[in-house]
Amino acid sequence: MLFNSIDFAIFLPIVFLFYWFVFKKNLKQQNIFLIIASYVFYGWWDWRFLFLIVISTLIDYFIGKLLANENNPNKRKFLLWLSIIVNLGFLGFFKYYNFFLENFIEAFSWLGSPISLRSLNIILPVGISFYTFQTLSYSIDVYRKKMKPTNDIIAFAAFVSFFPQLVAGPIERATNLLPQFYKNRVFNYSKAVDGLRQILWGLFKKVVIADNCAYYVNTIFENHEDYSGSTLFLGAVFFAIQIYGDFSGYSDIAIGTGRLFGFKLKQNFAFPYFSRDIAEFWRRWHISLSTWFRDYLYIPLGGSRGAKKQQIRNVFIIFLVSGFWHGANWTFIIWGALNALYFLPLLLSNKNRTHIEIVATNKNWPSINELLRILITFILTTFAWIFFRSESITDAFNYIIGIINWSIFTIPQIRPTDLLILILIFIGIEWIGRQGKYAIENLGFTWKRPIRLLFYYMLIILVFWFSRNDQEFIYFQF
Known part of the structure; x- marks a missing residue:
């Protein structure tokens, strides 16, 4: 359902009226209603993709619960990697399968050993890059003990599927949005x-x-x-x-x-x-994605610490991954590499936070x-x-x-x-x-x-x- 459509112009007032006038006295009912409304909103494109959101929600919810009761470092890492592999596995299959297949075929052809593999007619689920990162950040934060896992599966499902930002962000962190589903909400004119x-x-x-x-x-x-x-x-x-x-x-x-x-x-x-400058641009453009990559990729790699070689490596990794996140095409990777080149002089001269x-x-x-x-x-x-x-x-x-x-x-x-x-x-x-x-x-x-x-x-x-x-x-x- 598009924000700039007649469908949404009808959908939003109906959801608003039911939310505030029918379910306003019961928080759980409000959250359940938001889940239903969000699934209707998302299923408007293709109801089959709702299964992906449900699976992602259930996996990360139960992984969070298991992490809370597990003290063994190796088992905790296993649970974290399970969340990462499942979430990025969905993303990789739907978004990048044909890209890797086509480049694999081209590489063999270039080496003089052509092979024949058939690509799949895969439809990219709307918003998969956004809600995948949202649920993944929850598992990582629970693993890092930055937040306690939720025991409220209704609140968690509402957090994952919240329809305003489900399809194209902002990519919300559980530390910010999830607690808002626990509290009674009062209409503020x-x-x-x-x-x-x-x-x-x-x-x-x-x-x-x-x-x-x-x-x-x-x-x-x-x-x-x-x-x-x-x-x-x-x-x-x-x-x-x-x-x-x-x-x-x-x-x-x-x-x-x-x-x-x-x-x-x-x-x-x-x-x-x-x-x-370009550093300021990236602090102001798609802030939720930029800070996601900063916190979950750039800083764990070492960020701006360490030798200049490491700093340069980290900058290129973060921008190339950001480019690849945007789509399965070499044009996005070149776009990411260009931004890395723009950013490097500022980093090397320590002017990236001017x-x-x-x-x-x-x-x-x-x-x-x-x-x-x-x-x-x-x-x-x-x-x-x-x-x-x-x-x-x-x-x-x-x-x-x-x-x-x-x-x-x-x-x-x-x-x-x-x-x-x-x-x-x-x-x-x-x-x-x-x-x-x-x-x-x-x-x-x-x-x-x-x-x-x-x-x-x-x-x-x-x-x-x-x-x-x-x-x-x-x-x-x-």
């Missing part, structure tokens, strides 16, 4: 209104900005040999804006929806395109130096996005070659004036609200009420006016 405001902004980013950028991005990338360098550059910029509007828009809708039901989900984006606070804090404008850093970081990121968006490495290099010629100084062949104006307005609002959790969190509170309401109504009108037939979110494929 101001938090609900704030949640609706964040949902509205998320829909604007997705429907008005991302989906309309997607129309031109698809046209330019699929026919890149027909366009000038300036048009290809514009297409790459549009994709950078599209993927941000699409994914951060989903996160805003998820977080806002969670707030409607009395839950606090973690912030997943913090205005990443205002970053002054910019912690948002740019121009408590100021209206950035300095010239800050503006140049933002532009350079954005261009580097946009260049890497070309590999992310391309169907193959060959397509990516051909696209880049198409940009790097004298035609980059010509006027683009595609000039959607209305979209460019909307993007400028969007960037302006994001800049004004960059110190909040989302752009319009505090915007307009000093305005007169009619003007503030007019602003919200204008956003709603734009969402309906620019709607493009319920396009799926980009990260559903991951």
Whole structure:
């Protein structure tokens, strides 16, 4: 079920009304109802994939219980590895089986010993990369004794399947979200209104900005040999804006929806395109995944400790794995490697934590130096996005070659004036609200009420006016 669909527009109010008016006096009933609603939400795509969520839920729940009663280090490691193998086994089979098979066949062909193996017609379950990491982090935290395992299987199942963030995050840690299923939740009008405001902004980013950028991005990338360098550059910029509007828009809708039901989900984006270097960008982009890899892979490998060789190795591992997490294609691995190369100079010069606070804090404008850093970081990121968006490495290099010629100084062949104006307005609002959790969190509170309401109504009108037939979110494929 898509957030930007009629189905969800009907589903959400029904779930909201039952949750607060029918089951509000019984916590367990509320949690059971959330599980049912979440399974309906997920099963809307394909009910067969519900079995994967149920199996993952049961395995990690019982492994957590067993870890609580086991003191033998070897048996504890066995239980942890059982959770890792089962969860990553599901992910590996559905997401990477054909990728490894095709590369295995190509490797033998290159060595002069061609073999014939048949690939499988595997459908990738929506959101498997997200809920797999969510349940896996629970088992790891219980193993590390950072949290006690739950005895409430209902609460745990609700935590795993919670529908707002089930399909594309944020990837919640059990330490943050699971305890919220133990506590009685009381409806809070101001938090609900704030949640609706964040949902509205998320829909604007997705429907008005991302989906309309997607129309031109698809046209330019699929026919890149027909366009000038300036048009290809514009297409790459549009994709950078599209993927941000699409994914951060989903996160805003998820977080806002969670707030409607009395839950606090973690912030997943913090205005990443205002970053002054690539290290700051990765602290602000897909925060839940970046911190997951940091805590469960980068730090256990040694992090930024040890010799420079180890630090370089760890950086490449974390970015290559991050690239591979996104999809079974060499383009994602190249994308990860590029970001590692961007990151290395900052790490080696100990400048990777120079910019912690948002740019121009408590100021209206950035300095010239800050503006140049933002532009350079954005261009580097946009260049890497070309590999992310391309169907193959060959397509990516051909696209880049198409940009790097004298035609980059010509006027683009595609000039959607209305979209460019909307993007400028969007960037302006994001800049004004960059110190909040989302752009319009505090915007307009000093305005007169009619003007503030007019602003919200204008956003709603734009969402309906620019709607493009319920396009799926980009990260559903991951």
